[in-house]
Amino acid sequence: MVGGGVSLSEHLSPRGRERRASLASWLASAWRFLRRRPLALLGLAIVVVWVLALLGTDVIAPYGPLDLDTFKRLQPPGSEHLMGTDDLGRDVFSRILHGGRVSVVAGILVVLAASLVGTFIGTSAGFFGGALDELLMRTADIFLAFPPIILALAITAALGPDLHTSMVAIMLVWWPQYARMVRGVVQSVKQNEYVTASRAIGAGEWRIMLRHVLPNSIMPVFVVATLDLGQGITIAAVLSFLGLGIRPPNPDWGSMIASGATMLSQWWLGTFPGLAIMSVVLGFNLLGDALRDLLDPRLRHER
Amino acid sequence: MTLQAYVLRRVLLLVPMIVGISLLTFVVSHMVPADPVSAMLTDKARPETVAAFREQWGLDRPLPEQYLRYLGGLLRLDFGVSIFSHHPVADDLALYLPATLELATTALLVTVFLGIPLGVLTAVYRESWLDRVVRVVSLLGASAPIFWLAIVGLLVFYSWLDWVPGPGRIDARIAAPQTITGLYTVDSLLTQNWDAFGSSVRHLILPALVLGGNQMVYLLRVTRSSVLEVLGQEYVRTAHAKGLGWWTVVYRHAVPNALIPTVAYLGLSYGSLLAGAVVTEIVFAWPGMGRYALQGTTRLDFPAIVGVTTVIAVIYVAVNLVVDVAQSFMDPRIRLGR
Numbered sequence: 001m002v003g004g005g006v007s008l009s010e011h012l013s014p015r016g017r018e019r020r021a022s023l024a025s026w027l028a029s030a031w032r033f034l035r036r037r038p039l040a041l042l043g044l045a046i047v048v049v050w051v052l053a054l055l056g057t058d059v060i061a062p063y064g065p066l067d068l069d070t071f072k073r074l075q076p077p078g079s080e081h082l083m084g085t086d087d088l089g090r091d092v093f094s095r096i097l098h099g100g101r102v103s104v105v106a107g108i109l110v111v112l113a114a115s116l117v118g119t120f121i122g123t124s125a126g127f128f129g130g131a132l133d134e135l136l137m138r139t140a141d142i143f144l145a146f147p148p149i150i151l152a153l154a155i156t157a158a159l160g161p162d163l164h165t166s167m168v169a170i171m172l173v174w175w176p177q178y179a180r181m182v183r184g185v186v187q188s189v190k191q192n193e194y195v196t197a198s199r200a201i202g203a204g205e206w207r208i209m210l211r212h213v214l215p216n217s218i219m220p221v222f223v224v225a226t227l228d229l230g231q232g233i234t235i236a237a238v239l240s241f242l243g244l245g246i247r248p249p250n251p252d253w254g255s256m257i258a259s260g261a262t263m264l265s266q267w268w269l270g271t272f273p274g275l276a277i278m279s280v281v282l283g284f285n286l287l288g289d290a291l292r293d294l295l296d297p298r299l300r301h302e303r
Numbered sequence: 304m305t306l307q308a309y310v311l312r313r314v315l316l317l318v319p320m321i322v323g324i325s326l327l328t329f330v331v332s333h334m335v336p337a338d339p340v341s342a343m344l345t346d347k348a349r350p351e352t353v354a355a356f357r358e359q360w361g362l363d364r365p366l367p368e369q370y371l372r373y374l375g376g377l378l379r380l381d382f383g384v385s386i387f388s389h390h391p392v393a394d395d396l397a398l399y400l401p402a403t404l405e406l407a408t409t410a411l412l413v414t415v416f417l418g419i420p421l422g423v424l425t426a427v428y429r430e431s432w433l434d435r436v437v438r439v440v441s442l443l444g445a446s447a448p449i450f451w452l453a454i455v456g457l458l459v460f461y462s463w464l465d466w467v468p469g470p471g472r473i474d475a476r477i478a479a480p481q482t483i484t485g486l487y488t489v490d491s492l493l494t495q496n497w498d499a500f501g502s503s504v505r506h507l508i509l510p511a512l513v514l515g516g517n518q519m520v521y522l523l524r525v526t527r528s529s530v531l532e533v534l535g536q537e538y539v540r541t542a543h544a545k546g547l548g549w550w551t552v553v554y555r556h557a558v559p560n561a562l563i564p565t566v567a568y569l570g571l572s573y574g575s576l577l578a579g580a581v582v583t584e585i586v587f588a589w590p591g592m593g594r595y596a597l598q599g600t601t602r603l604d605f606p607a608i609v610g611v612t613t614v615i616a617v618i619y620v621a622v623n624l625v626v627d628v629a630q631s632f633m634d635p636r637i638r639l640g641r
Contacts, residue, residue, distance in 0.1 A: 142323035146616045147578035150596070151327075154612045157600035158331050234448045238582055241450050242597055254450075261454045261586055264462050271458070274451035282446035 033294055043286025050280050054100050063091035065098035065251050077268050084268040086259065088249075092268060096276050099251035103240070104280060106167055106252070107233030113171040114232075115225040118178020123217065125179065126186030127209045137183065140176035148173045149238060161244040163252075170235050178221060185217040192216075223295055227288035230281035237277055253277050309631050313624055324616045325377050329370050331612075332605040382610035387602050392610035395595060400614065401485025402472060403591035406514065406583065407576040409507055413515025414522050414572060419565060421519075422526025426534065426561075427553055441520040449579050453513045453586035460509055467509045470588035474502045510587045514579050518572050525568045530561040563634050570626030574619045 034041050053060060062082075069089035077084045083092040125136040143151070152169040159165035189195070190213050198208050239245050240254030248255065253273040260270020357363045364372070376383060382392035425434040444452075460466045472487055473479055480491035480499040487503035490496075533539060534557055542552045581593030588594075592611050599607030 138319075138323070141320070142327050145320060145324055145620050146327075146612065147574040147619055149578040150581060150612055150615050151331075153581075153596060153600055154328070154331050154608050157603060157605075157608050161600065230446060237448055238450060241448075242582070242585065243601065257448075257451050257454065261450075264454075264458055267458050267462075270451065270454045274448065274455065277451065278443065278447045281448075282442065285442070285446055 034290070037290055037293075039286050040290030043283045043288075043290065046279055046283030047287055050100070050104065050283065053097060054104060057097040057101060061091075061094035061097045063094040065095045066090065066249055067094075074263075074266050076266075083272045084266070086256075086269055087263065087266075092256075092272055095251040095256060096253070096273055099253050099256055099273065100276060100280075102163070102246055102250070102252035103233055103237055103254065103277070106163065106236040106245075108229060110167050110170045110174070110236060111225050111228050111232035113167075114174035115178050115221055115228075117171065118175035119182050119214075119218070119221050121175065122179035122182030123186050123209060123214055126183035126217075127190055127213055128205075129187075133183070136179065140179050143173060143176040144180075146173065149235065152235070152239060153242070153244070156239060156244045163240070163246040166239040166244050167236065170232070170239070178224070181224065182217060182221060185220055186213055189213050189216045219295055223288070223292045226291050227285065229288065230284035233277065233281055233284070306632065310628050313627055317620065317624065320620055321617065322374070324613060324620070325374050326370070328609045328613050328616075329373050332609045333366065333369060377613065382613070383606035385599070385607045385610075386604045387598070387607070388604075392606045395607065396592065396610055396614055397485070399590060399592045399595045402487075402589060403577070403580050403584065403593065405486045405488065406507070406510055406589060406591060407573065407580040409511035410515035410518065410576050410580070411569075411573060413511055414518045414576070415569070417515070418519040418522035419526050419562070422523040422565070423530050423553070423558055423561075425523070426527045426530035429531065437523070441523060444517060444520045447517075449513065449517045450582045450586055452517060453510065453583050456509050456513045457586065468502070468505050470586070472503060472506055472589060473499060474506075477502045510583050510589060514576060514583050517579060518576055521575075522565065522568055522572055526561065526565045529564045530557060533557045533561040536560075559633075563630060566626060566633065567630055570623040573622045577615050577619060 034044065067090060069085065069091075071089065072081070072085050073089040074087055075081050075085040075089075081091050081093065083096065085091055086095070121136050121140070125133040148170075151173045152166070155169035155172055156166045159168060195208060195212055198212055203211075236245065237252070237254035237257070240252050241258045243255070243258065245254055246252045253276055256273040257270045257277075260266070260268075260273070263269055354363070380393050382396070384390065385392050385395055388395055421437055425431075425437050428434055457469070461469050468474060477498050480487055480496045480503075481494050483490045483493055488500060488507065491500035491503060534553075539552060539557055542556045543549075547555075580589075580591065581596060583589065584591045584593035585597060592615065596608060596611040598604070599611065
């Protein structure tokens with residue numbers, strides 16, 4: 001079903017990389033892969049458009065995020081203000097672009113941090129086993145006993161609610177998922193003969209873990225982290241929606257939706273930032289699905 | 304392992320789990336930069352006042368002693384006194400928990416009764432128009448944040464169409480039913496208070512649909528892929544081969560086996576529903592644990608936060624216990640250890 005994909009995944013697997021596939025042929029097979037998947041292409045397009053829009057915010061946004069126009073308060077969408085204005089006369093479209101820089105970057109950073117910490121802990125637990133494994137995994141179990149948002153709420157409160165502490169809180173509740181997954185992969189990878197072989201020729205344990213086991217266990221992390229990017233953005237937006245994120249007057253998507261919730265008759269206030277979140281998350285979800293099919297055929301399942 | 308032995312083992316495993324939960328909530332609430340003393344008292348408070356305050360709340364004791372006191376309190380369902388409401392947290396929770404449970408459980412019904420049939424149908428009629436429509440809707444649904452869906456739902460079905468009542472649990476002009484279970488729908492039924500019943504059901508529809516619909520997307524995916532997998536099994540082919548009708552094969556052979564992963568996923572779902580209820584409550588002004596927890600969070604009311612967090616975690620763990628047991632009942636391989 002996925003001829004192009006399999007060949008590309010071989011190129012990307014450690015064994016395939018030794019074949020030194022040229023960049024051109026890599027791009028060619030990536031294109032072959034994408035061409036068969038309109039949804040993946042759509043996801044890629046959405047993400048590219050957003051990245052360009054957020055990079056070019058200063059050029060694209062017609063107004064500053066904090067520019068007040070008290071004579072044009074609560075204007076519905078129109079030619080002057082594409083997505084209308086809020087209760088202080090600020091341009092919603094411009095605030096979405098500026099807020100996107102906060103929301104998207106926060107979501108990506110959170111996933112990055114959680115996957116790094118989780119990978120480190122999971123690799124140590126899976127590789128060294130024994131008491132360390134037991135300690136780390138039982139700790140992870142405790143974190144997993146809480147619905148993530150509830151625990152993140154409590155931790156954010158404890159750290160003093162603002163954008164950075166809410167990001168730390170999400171990372172703290174998220175690493176166990178990565179740790180648990182990586183531990184499983186590491187446990188099976190370390191059974192491989194090349195690990196026994198390097199031990200036989202006298203490689204140290206840390207060297208084996210970092211040079212042999214970790215690189216061969218990292219691919220699922222990559223796939224899951226891409227799939228999680230959308231969720232990271234969503235959870236960061238949830239905390240900010242609850243008033244635990246960025247401080248006003250600076251915008252981000254969650255807090256913009258929160259202000260829309262209090263003014264239902266001004267439908268554009270909440271609707272557009274929500275569509276922004278939805279489109280970014282959709283883009284990352286589609287891209288993540290494709291990446292999973294591409295990089296790890298074992299994780300591929302009927303959808 | 305017999306079923307009884309398996310259940311016993313799983314129940315005993317709850318003990319370290321609950322100790323772990325209490326340890327984590329204790330750490331979160333005690334080893335933090337946010338100091339409840341400075342949150343409660345002004346900067347100008349005299350040292351004696353601060354000392355008296357610390358003594359009153361036991362903050363002057365060594366940490367291990369504070370933990371043991373705290374754990375002892377938890378076991379007696381004593382979460383301390385809310386710093387702001389000045390009521391015991393347990394009383395506050397008894398007031399707010401039923402509202403959250405009512406919302407989350409109704410949403411679970413929506414999830415189950417929409418998600419499972421749709422998952423089975425889309426698997427059986429794979430690549431049909433139904434499958435395609437459901438796939439597009441679930442892709443979009445999985446991408447939209449729940450608090451935003453809640454607001455859009457209010458916008459469309461309350462502000463514009465006026466099909467459902469606005470935020471709240473019951474109309475302002477109707478008195479809440481006499482408290483028996485704390486669930487408005489059940490209490491009003493028990494007391495045959497039809498006005499209250501109608502109103503509370505109408506208020507429940509939209510939040511439960513938003514919350515349950517959001518979770519349904521995931522349950523549907525799990526069910527669909529599981530049914531697809533089972534439909535490819537040999538025994539399904541055998542059932543066909545011996546001449547059984549198509550639907551008989553599906554609901555007698557395929558679906559019961561395919562539902563095992565779905566049941567496992569339900570435990571996870573209920574956790575997400577509880578967490579989602581917290582967020583949904585804010586939009587719908589639903590007087591539940593979520594609003595209580597959020598108020599606690601913004602006011603550094605740690606007894607309240609810890610109470611909510613602990614109760615939700617314990618419910619979550621208990622639901623997963625029930626799910627595990629149900630699963631081992633459905634599939635003996637699980638309790639026999641793979």
